[in-house]
Amino acid sequence: xxxxxxxxxxxxxxxxxxxxxxxxxxxxxxxxxxxxxxxxxxxxxxxxxxxxxxxxxxxxxxxxxxxxxxxxxxxxxxxxxxxxxxxxxxxxxxxxxxxxxxxxxxxxxxxxxxxxxxxxxxxxxxxxxxxxxxxxxxxxxxxxxxxxxxxxxxxxxxxxxxxxxxxxxxxxxxxxxxxxxxxxxxxxxxxxxxxxxxxxx
Numbered sequence: 001x002x003x004x005x006x007x008x009x010x011x012x013x014x015x016x017x018x019x020x021x022x023x024x025x026x027x028x029x030x031x032x033x034x035x036x037x038x039x040x041x042x043x044x045x046x047x048x049x050x051x052x053x054x055x056x057x058x059x060x061x062x063x064x065x066x067x068x069x070x071x072x073x074x075x076x077x078x079x080x081x082x083x084x085x086x087x088x089x090x091x092x093x094x095x096x097x098x099x100x101x102x103x104x105x106x107x108x109x110x111x112x113x114x115x116x117x118x119x120x121x122x123x124x125x126x127x128x129x130x131x132x133x134x135x136x137x138x139x140x141x142x143x144x145x146x147x148x149x150x151x152x153x154x155x156x157x158x159x160x161x162x163x164x165x166x167x168x169x170x171x172x173x174x175x176x177x178x179x180x181x182x183x184x185x186x187x188x189x190x191x192x193x194x195x196x197x198x199x200x201x
Contacts, residue, residue, distance in 0.1 A: 006063065008039035009096055009127060010176050010184035011192035016043050020170060020194060021123060024091030029078050030098030034060025034071065035185070040094065041069040048087055050078040079109045082116055089119035097190075100128040100152040107163065114167075114197075124167060124195045127175060129154040133189035160193055167195035 015021045023044035028037040031049035033056050041047045041064075049071050051057050057075040064071050074085055078098075082088075093114065102110060114124060131154040155163075157172055171194040178186030 006033070006035055007178075007183060007185040008036050009192070010178050010182075010186040011127065011171075011173075011194075012036055012039060012094065012096075012125065013184050015125065015171075015194060021092060021125070024122075025088070025119075026092040026094060027078075027086065027088065027090045027117060029093060029095040030101075031060060031073070032056045032097070034063050034073070036094055036096055037071045037073075038063060038067060038069045040092070041071050042067075045092065047071045048074065048090075050074045050076065050081060050086075052077060079106075079113055082113050086117060088117035089122065090117055091119050091122045092125060093118050093122070094125045096127045099126055100155065102153075104153075111163075118197050120197060120201055121199045122197050123170070124164065124193075124197070126160075126193045126195070127190045128160070128193075130174060130189055130191045131156045131159075155191065157191070160191065164193075164195050166201070167197055170194040170196055 026040045026045040026047045028040065028047060028049040031037045031051045034049060037047050037049035037060065049060065054075050057073050060073050074081060099110065118124060129152050134154065160172065161169060171192070173192055174188050175190040175192045176186040177188045178184050
């Protein structure tokens with residue numbers, strides 16, 4: 001499984017290196033074994049990281065202990081935790097591979113979480129399946145007729161811009177293809193997108 005390598009996303013590294021993201025509070029949605037959460041902590045962020053899988057959270061906690069990284073890992077549904085356990089608002093909400101596994105009706109919960117938990121001037125950073133490369137391209141009605149995510153939903157740039165139309169796009173591109181020896185994760189079947197919330201929102 002490519003998402004379970006112990007490497008941060010190349011786009012996250014790039015945004016930090018170019019100063020598009022600056023340290024603050026961060027929420028890593030669907031953090032898996034913590035590869036991006038640990039990189040954010042090393043870059044000076046105060047990080048909450050959430051995943052449904054107890055095994056992934058245990059693995060992430062072990063990695064954090066090895067590197068002495070301070071990350072608060074939470075096991076559960078981020079949408080259910082949003083009103084109780086999450087310590088937002090966050091300057092950054094980072095999602096590497098969570099959004100494309102949500103059925104269409106959960107997008108409302110996702111947007112509601114952003115509305116509650118993303119600070120004014122904060123960023124949503126996203127990687128998700130690219131239409132034409134991988135994932136299901138069924139429209140929403142056909143999705144419910146056939147049922148099942150079929151591995152995940154694929155998006156076009158226009159569909160992402162429409163879904164996150166209340167945010168300002170800063171970057172939207174294919175993830176770079178990183179070779180096996182690279183210290184960063186990168187697969188070209190994914191979009192990488194960086195959106196910013198307005199200061200007054």
